[in-house]
Amino acid sequence: MQRRRLFLLALVAIAVATFFLSGAHEFLTLANLQAEQADFQAWFAEQPWRVGGGFFVLYVLMAAFSLPGAALMTLLSGALFGLGWGLMIVSFASSLGATLAFLIARTLAQAPLERRFAGQLERINAGIRREGAFYLFTLRLIPLFPFFVINLVMGLTRLPVRTFYWVSQLGMLPGTLVYVNAGRELGQLESLSGILSPSLIASFVLIGLFPWLARGLVALLKRRRLAARYARPRGFDYDIVVIGAGSAGLVASYIAAAVKARVALVERDKMGGDCLNTGCVPSKALIRAARLAQEVRQAPRFGIEAGEPRVDFTAVMAHVHDAIRRVEPHDSPERYRGLGVEVIQGEARLTTPWEVSVGPRTLTTRHVIIASGARPRLPMLPGLETIEPLTSDNLWQLESLPERLVVLGGGPIGCELGQSFARLGSRVSLVQRRPQLLPREDEDVTEVLAGQLREEGVSLHLGWRAVAIEAGPSHGDAGKVLVIERDGDQGPERQRLVFDRLLVATGREARVEGLGLEALGIETRADGTLAVDETLRSLLPNVWACGDVAGPYQLTHASAHQAWHATVNALFGEVKRFRVKYRNLPAVTFCDPEVARVGLNERQARHEGIAYEVTRYDFSELDRAIADGQTRGFIKVLTVPGRDRILGASIVGHGAGELLGEFTLAMTQGIGLNKLLGTIHPYPTFSEAAKASAGAWKNAHKPERLLAGLRRYFAWRRRGRGEGVASSPGASRGVSRR
Structure with missing residues (x-):
């Protein structure tokens, strides 16, 4: 052979x-x-x-x-x-x-x-x-x-x-x-x-x-193949039925109604999905309260004595739920009904590609958009069944502050919530299997965040894996123990972390069960998300997916970005379909300091074999950061070697998420660093850091030959040549020579 x-x-x-x-x-x-x-x-x-x-x-x-x-x-x-x-x-x-x-x-x-x-x-x-x-x-x-x-x-x-x-x-x-x-x-x-x-x-x-x-022709053949398997209705009640009223489903419904399509939105639980009820809104409200407690501790740096803050955790959680209540009307059924969307409460299930059953009712539709979201993923950890683990879903029902909190997972959720509870007074240990926090980010970026967390008392266990949950160390101790392990020079090393509550933040998994997808042949990928193409269409040509259920990014703004594509492609795909592009998708981790990125970082560029140059600007050089005492962090911009084209920007520091917008706009509109440098920024502001980064790039690419020529030109002018007057010493004093 x-x-x-x-x-x-x-x-x-x-x-x-x-x-x-x-x-x-x-x-x-x-x-x-x-x-x-x-x-x-x-x-x-x-x-x-x-x-x-x-x-x-x-x-x-x-x-x-x-x-x-x-x-x-x-x-x-x-x-x-x-x-x-x-x-x-x-x-x-x-x-x-x-x-x-x-x-x-x-x-x-x-x-x-x-x-x-x-x-x-x-x-x-x-x-x-x-x-x-x-x-x-x-x-x-x-x-x-x-x-x-x-x-x-x-x-x-x-x-x-x-x-x-x-x-x-x-x-x-x-x-x-x-x-x-x-x-x-x-x-x-x-x-x-x-x-x-x-x-x-x-x-x-x-x-x-x-x-x-x-x-x-292919689309027609696919429709005929479907019609051969399922009875296609002669007419349809709706142009689109959207399953799930999270960020993706709400945007999809809004767009469909805006172009006068008839749309039904089916939600089994609360409108607003994870973002409103268990994700973005409550977590940012908690982060704000925790940041204020930390600012009180740091007040002596500015000559103000305030003492250790007294945290009323019940009041903190009341503030969190108040934030949810105040945002809730934006995502309410009443608002969307006013926009022309029929909001239906209940469990949705696809019986055919064109029929969705909700209880006793059957909705017929030309297209279905699945936006059923995701939920926290629980690891296969021995002993986990003996406790009630906290997740980003049930965390908001806590009534008392855990004295000892172990956070399992060093991604954005684990870092944000771990730091917040530490600032509110918990003793926090964070366990991360990989050797760095936020594994998708560059190591020098995450080192800044890790340093801040350690200063605030968070015990970081990087490169450790969870092995089991066991009973507490003594009879009188109500706590449990998380056994962690790592590979050492002399063999496996173990530690035992005592905790009152365990927060699991090891990722999220798509919600796909109960929708009838398997019977229709709609498959999932290895990570559990629905298998869709670059236009967000599934194997069935009239079934689409967007948001966390489709992946690959579990971000609210990514869900909205996908929802536009799924809706427009569903309604107008016979004429033109649009592929989803993620190159200029921004992402922010709302720790302190914040970590923000758009486009490529060094880790991705090396992995994809893309050549790049790095320009770095430290906040320690920014006047406003010095005045505010927020000098930790930097901006790092990747550009095409020798060209004024931005490949990506990573920021770690105070307000990094706000600063990222300027770089996202520049990349989206094809604006280079020269144009950022030529834009007037108010002084003194943090936004000047973007201009200063552009200035650092310009300084590294200054035209040396031209500058050398100008140096010789000005030296020649200083010697008095070419001025149109005599060059003798007396000429400069108004004395003429005869």
């Missing part, structure tokens, strides 16, 4: 080398072959089987060895053989050549690549198992990748050879027909004026329209 694989690999290499060394790639141009067209057609008339067969064999070899020129050969077949013979030759030759390329890839690379990329290939195989031949048919009809790429990739899957051949034969036929016809029109040109002939123009217009037409 190994010898056969090496022989085939050598054969492929020899064929490719022969193709280029012989100059065939230079001969196969339209100008060269058109000059020989008359002779070729006479030859074909005399010996049709030999000439046609030779062209057939040449095309098969080019396709089999993935050589360039297949598209040109398809055009040439129409010019040389005409539409009928050209279509027949190329249709069968391309399918046979593609199948040979498929077999070559399978023979040479399937086994080693399956071992290395088992997970990725399994997802492709799952798609083939789910859609069968239709999966390949859509790629053939609408080639998202060049055909030779499809041949090679499919060779690494479990797709049967026979299926690959007949689907390729059928799927490539429409495109082959369009190109052969265009080649036939080109072959009939006798002068440049013929380029303007209606038939030739129509042929090339058809080439341009073909992907759009093919996409419409």
Whole structure:
């Protein structure tokens, strides 16, 4: 087997080398072959089987060895053989050549690549198992990748050879027909004026329209496949039914109603979702109270004696719930009904792609948008079942401040809540499996936050993993113990952390159960989120998803960004669909100091192999930060080497989330640091840090040759030359020489 694989690999290499060394790639141009067209057609008339067969064999070899020129050969077949013979030759030759390329890839690379990329290939195989031949048919009809790429990739899957051949034969036929016809029109040109002939123009217009037409055909075929499985209603009650009234669902409903679509919004619990009730609003209210307690402690730095603050935790939680109540009307059923949305309370379940049952009622709809959100993920931790762990969902029902709090998880939620409880008076220990907080951020950024947390008394256990929960250390101790472990030089090391309450902040998982998705064939990814494409469409062409249930970012503004795309694509996707882009998506962790980022950081740039330059500006150099005593932190901007193009910005420091907006705007609108430097900022403000960062970049890119020339110019001017007056000492005193 190994010898056969090496022989085939050598054969492929020899064929490719022969193709280029012989100059065939230079001969196969339209100008060269058109000059020989008359002779070729006479030859074909005399010996049709030999000439046609030779062209057939040449095309098969080019396709089999993935050589360039297949598209040109398809055009040439129409010019040389005409539409009928050209279509027949190329249709069968391309399918046979593609199948040979498929077999070559399978023979040479399937086994080693399956071992290395088992997970990725399994997802492709799952798609083939789910859609069968239709999966390949859509790629053939609408080639998202060049055909030779499809041949090679499919060779690494479990797709049967026979299926690959007949689907390729059928799927490539429409495109082959369009190109052969265009080649036939080109072959009939006798002068440049013929380029303007209606038939030739129509042929090339058809080439341009073909992907759009093919996409419409695929959509139609998908709808027909669905109709074959489910009874499609003759009419619909709604244009869109949105499942879930969190940030994504609210935005989707608002947009649909704004364009006068009929929309129903189904929510099983509270309007506003996690953001209003258990996430953004309550956590920021808690953070504000905790920050005020810390400011009281720090008052002596400014000459004000206030003493240790007395924290009334019941009043703090009352402030948190008051914030929820004051924001609640923005997300209320009354407001959305006033906007034209029908708000329905109850559990939603898809029975068909067009029918959603809510209790005894069935809603028929052209499209469904799933925005069911996410919930805290609980780890598989022995002993966890013996306690009632705190999460970001149930934390807000606490009635007393925990004396000893252990936080499991060092992401944004764990850091924000851990610091807040420490500032309110809890003894907090934070356990993080990875060696740094906020693993997605750069290490120098998180070091600033870690230093602040340690100063405030938070005990950080970075690089430790939770092993088990055990009973407390003594009979009289009501607390429990979290056993943690890490790998040391002498073997595993263990510690025991006593706690009164355990806050689990180890991530969130999508809410997908109970929606009837499995019965409809809508799959989830490895992380539990719904499998949707770049336009947020699921396998079913009229079922969409946005927000936390779709991932990959569990942020309120990311949910709103996705909701716009899902709604617009659902309502107007027949005309134009928009892909979701996340490059300029900002993210903020609301600790003190705040951590904010937009675009790439150094960790991501290195991972993606993107070259970058770093410009850094420390808040210790900013006048307003010095006056306010907020000098901890910095701004770090990544730019394209030698160019004024921002790749990303990371900020750690006071008000980092507010400062991030200027960099987000700059990246979104294509504004460089030169323009930021040229923008007037009020003094003294923290916003000046953005301008100062731009100034640091400019200083590192100053034109040294020009400055050296200016230095010589001004030295020449100082010597009095070129001033239009005498250069003697007396001239400067108004004394003329005679």
